[in-house]
Amino acid sequence: MAIWTVLSRTEPGDTAEAVAGRTVFVREKFSWATLFFAPFVLARFRLWLPLAAYVAVVVVLQLAEHFAGLAQAVTDVVMAGFHLLLAFELPALRLRKLARQGYEEAAVVIARDRDEAEQRFFADWVGARPAPPVRADLPAIRPMVPPAAFAGGQAGVIGAFPGA
DSSP states (O other), rough: OOEEEEEEOOTTTOOOHHHTTTTTEEEOOOHHHHHHHHHHHHHHOOOOHHHHHHHHHHHHHHHHHHSOOOOOHHHHHHHHHHHHHHHHHHHHHHHHHHHHTTEEEEEEEEESSHHHHHHHHHHHHHHSOOOOOOOTTTTOOOEEEEEEHTTTTTTOOOOOOOOO
């Protein structure tokens, strides 16, 4: 099972379909692709600031290796550590980017895959939407209350069925 953070962005006058179209699912997991191909993954998710930081670290390490005589092994260890950090922090970087774009956390869903996460989220989301406003020209609908509830019910009733 995986944990998915669901973010959505609402704007004034949006319909439910428009909000559903701007819903993003971010999986909370270690990214193996980022561990081996960090710049490409950062570019894929349009994380330009982390990509710029990655390029800056590479440039500084190459300059330090060339001019300061830094050992190649030190450069390799630092880059491996940086790749590992990015692989762990990729979901957090994506969440921060989306928060800057105006997205707000809507839910956290536990599901096997993205399709199941979407099904679970939207099933709860549709049920959690507010009821339409009550029109003043129509009478209010009152739920029927069984007569036994007024009489205090039977003593010793457990559950929905009276008696054994």
